[in-house]
Amino acid sequence: MLKSLIGTIAGATMLLVGAAQAQQKVKIGCTATADCASAMVAIDQGIFKRLGLDAEMVLIGINSNIPAALLSNSIQIGGPTATVFLQAADGGLGLVGVAGASVMTPPTNQVVTAFVRNGLTLTKPTDFIGKKVGAPGFGAYLHVLFVKWLMDNGVDPAKVNFVEVTFPTMSDILRSGAVDVVLSGEPIVTRMLNAGIGTVGVRYVAELGRNDPIIIYAASRSWAAQNPQLVSAFRAGIREAAQIVNTDPDKASESIARFTRQQMELVRASPRNHSDPALTGNMLRWWVTVMTQQNLLQGNLDLSKLILE
DSSP, rough: OHHHHHHHHHHHHHHHHHHHTTTOEEEEEEEESSSHHHHHHHHTTTTTHHHOOEEEEOOOSSSSGGGHHTTTTSSSSOOBBBBHHHHHHHTOOOEEEEEEEEEEOOOHHTTTTEEETTTTOOOOOGGGOOOOESSSSSTTTHHHHHHHHHHTTOOOOSSSEEEEEEGHHHHHEEEEEEEEEEETTTHHHHHHHHHEEEEEEEEEHHHOOOOOOEEEEEEHHHHHHHHHHHHHOOOOOOOHHHHHHHHHHHHHHHHHHHHHHHHHHHHHHSSOEEOOOOOGGGGHHHHHHHHHTTTTOOOOOOOSSSBBB
């Protein structure tokens, strides 16, 4: 009788633990960008829920804040740019990549711009010397590539004044004259053009012509180790949702507009980066080279250990 009772209690406890794990909330943090569209779609289309993942999107103002949010457990999975992720890992933060989110493509490289306020004409690298440039996170994708573009064209980036600005505030801060330029993409660029705030200066990412990862999904190494089932469900959901993002623009646009709070017509009219759930250490190698040139990395990263197998 006692053994039977103990067995019953143990079985009930295991069921309760399993139910608690199944219902555990997973917060996914991204900036107001379409690059995390696969996570947005996986939530809106019920993919995560079907896989037993209770997921919620969390809007993060600046991409470089995502590693700290992961380590504080404010979010469990985040979408840092490849550059922010590598800087965090280089600094000793215990992060691990769990899936790919987006990669550069020729059509979408065209939509990234250095957008210039009215009253200025900045069309070549030397024009930006002495100007104040707003970037959505130091060491983030748009910032690192702009510095790469300057260096490739013989301009010392130290002669450009960089400040951090969030995507939602770019229009207002540019209109106020607090910065001369913002580094941005669609649909924000079209919205600023329609508002008559300024003009496109240069399409610097198109000139670089790369197809490397932009945003990756990452987690704290400790959380990933403690929650392998949740990570597995997340990866499966991202793989399924990525196909929808790449083939069903209506569903993708609905999710992007809802999360980023952008107008639907602008989201639909904007090319979006290809959603690619694949992620290997080797895919980050070009970024390591670029960031080392900019003195953004100090150590020798073992890329094979930065991605969860």
